[in-house]
Amino acid sequence: MTTVLLETDHLTHAFGSENTGIFDICLSVSRNDFIVLAGKNGCGKTTLIRHFNGLLTPKAGQVLFNGRDIQKNLTHARKKIGMVFQDPDTQIIADTVFDETAFGPENLNMDRKEIDEKVKNVLTLLDLDHLQDRNPATLSGGEKRRLAIAGILVMEPELIIFDEPFANLDYPSILALVKLCRKLHQSGHAIVMTTHDVAPVIKIATKMIIMDKGRIKVQGDPVSLASRLESHGVKNPFTPMAQAWAL
Amino acid sequence: MGLVTLFSYRSGSTVWHTLDVRCKCLLVCLLSLAVLRTGLPGTIMCLGVLTAILKTVEIGPLRLLMQLKAFLLFLIVIFLCRWAGTPGRPMVTVYELELTHQGFVSGSLVSLRFLAVMLLGLVLTATTRSMEIKASIQWFLRPVPFIPEKRVAVMAGLALKFMPLLFDNAREVSYAVNARCGNLRKNPVQRLINLAWPLLKKTFQSADDLSLAMQARCYSENRTDPHFSPNGKESWIFVMTLIFSAVILLMDHWALWAHVQNQILN
Numbered sequence: 001m002t003t004v005l006l007e008t009d010h011l012t013h014a015f016g017s018e019n020t021g022i023f024d025i026c027l028s029v030s031r032n033d034f035i036v037l038a039g040k041n042g043c044g045k046t047t048l049i050r051h052f053n054g055l056l057t058p059k060a061g062q063v064l065f066n067g068r069d070i071q072k073n074l075t076h077a078r079k080k081i082g083m084v085f086q087d088p089d090t091q092i093i094a095d096t097v098f099d100e101t102a103f104g105p106e107n108l109n110m111d112r113k114e115i116d117e118k119v120k121n122v123l124t125l126l127d128l129d130h131l132q133d134r135n136p137a138t139l140s141g142g143e144k145r146r147l148a149i150a151g152i153l154v155m156e157p158e159l160i161i162f163d164e165p166f167a168n169l170d171y172p173s174i175l176a177l178v179k180l181c182r183k184l185h186q187s188g189h190a191i192v193m194t195t196h197d198v199a200p201v202i203k204i205a206t207k208m209i210i211m212d213k214g215r216i217k218v219q220g221d222p223v224s225l226a227s228r229l230e231s232h233g234v235k236n237p238f239t240p241m242a243q244a245w246a247l
Numbered sequence: 248m249g250l251v252t253l254f255s256y257r258s259g260s261t262v263w264h265t266l267d268v269r270c271k272c273l274l275v276c277l278l279s280l281a282v283l284r285t286g287l288p289g290t291i292m293c294l295g296v297l298t299a300i301l302k303t304v305e306i307g308p309l310r311l312l313m314q315l316k317a318f319l320l321f322l323i324v325i326f327l328c329r330w331a332g333t334p335g336r337p338m339v340t341v342y343e344l345e346l347t348h349q350g351f352v353s354g355s356l357v358s359l360r361f362l363a364v365m366l367l368g369l370v371l372t373a374t375t376r377s378m379e380i381k382a383s384i385q386w387f388l389r390p391v392p393f394i395p396e397k398r399v400a401v402m403a404g405l406a407l408k409f410m411p412l413l414f415d416n417a418r419e420v421s422y423a424v425n426a427r428c429g430n431l432r433k434n435p436v437q438r439l440i441n442l443a444w445p446l447l448k449k450t451f452q453s454a455d456d457l458s459l460a461m462q463a464r465c466y467s468e469n470r471t472d473p474h475f476s477p478n479g480k481e482s483w484i485f486v487m488t489l490i491f492s493a494v495i496l497l498m499d500h501w502a503l504w505a506h507v508q509n510q511i512l513n
Contacts, residue, residue: 078464111471
């Protein structure tokens with residue numbers, strides 16, 4: 001049985017002129033979903049996912065989490081819907097890897113012992129425990145991305161949103177991140193990932209949504225939608241040219 | 248891989264790292280007051296001690312000079328202004344401008360005091376996590392009535408967090424400007440504009456991103472604070488600092504007394 005975790009109901013958020021923003025977005029994320037949100041730059045992907053986390057307030061429509069409007073209890077929504085930003089440097093707040101991971105639970109006013117225990121577990125899970133005293137600024141791109149994920153995982157979210165997670169990562173880091181995403185999905189987390197490079201995840205995603213000019217153009221099975229990607233400005237990973245680039 | 252800016256926290260296990268943050272804040276206040284009251288010899292002595300402490304946390308004098316270039320330039324300007332603007336016994340005359348002995352001493356004292364206070368702050372930020380500093384500010388302000396200690400501590404914590412970010416942004420912008428030969432421009436005002444405008448934009452963008460990231464993780468004033476963990480050496484370090492402060496203050500008095508005696512004898 002698939003349970004709907006998150007739903008948007010005619011969600012609209014226009015910026016200034018009527019051409020930029022997102023318009024009339026209706027979608028649902030189920031508990032076992034791994035959704036790839038594809039589209040070219042400026043199509044509204046980031047605006048849409050910022051609504052999922054309550055960072056933006058809709059101009060019309062609403063976002064429902066477990067059937068309730070997220071704006072009614074933002075703290076609960078932000079605890080249960082974790083967001084990994086495109087640039088991990090902007091997400092890193094604390095001076096050590098340990099403190100950075102503990103930032104979320106501290107905001108939730110958890111007990112110190114409980115925080116320490118959870119942080120240790122998550123750091124071990126993401127293979128960051130040996131770096132716990134390091135300044136996050138000295139980590140590599142892949143380690144920073146894992147740290148950003150650790151900071152989210154420690155809050156025990158049900159849905160994890162990744163905003164362009166492969167940006168600025170080298171090939172081994174992309175592979176490691178894809179493995180981690182698959183592991184998180186298998187362990188029961190729903191995942192929504194925005195990207196304009198769908199190749200690393202097209203085979204493991206359960207659904208793909210293609211956006212253009214702030215609207216959902218098409219959604220469905222990722223592999224069968226691949227041929228329609230290029231007409232919306234996204235590289236089709238199965239074309240001969242994309243295969244050649246991959247080589 | 249990123250670089251750690253001068254004001255970033257660097258992890259370590261030195262006595263300065265493990266000292267209770269409340270004690271560290273008290274020591275910084277005490278030494279700052281002592282530096283502001285002492286004369287040139289006391290300030291120089293204090294600078295020597297601070298440089299040695301910074302060396303133990305892997306910030307050598309050369310790195311200090313390199314990274315504080317802009318600040319040192321500012322200190323030199325202050326020194327020159329004081330030297331030229333203080334009346335007294337002439338020392339050098341440059342284009343009918345008399346530079347005095349008194350101006351030289353006063354300029355050196357003011358700029359070295361600035362430097363000493365800056366280095367004190369540096370010792371604190373390099374060895375203390377910003378969250379600990381925030382927690383200690385909150386602890387100190389708790390008994391003070393009518394002051395929202397949590398809010399003040401949050402503001403101080405954010406300011407501390409933002410300082411390394413600002414330095415990091417400044418470095419990135421200067422690299423980007425110099426990569427397009429911006430350093431070849433002769434006009435200092437134009438160079439400043441080239442640096443300041445993108446830096447301002449980048450800083451506002453960083454502030455915006457940081458606040459979004461904090462909101463996304465439920466940031467609020469009522470949060471679990473780090474616990475204070477004294478290393479047991481606080482009392483003797485406090486006593487040593489008291490003695491040191493007394494010594495640099497007395498040095499000034501001795502110097503003053505010797506000066507008065509000289510004046511009387513002459």
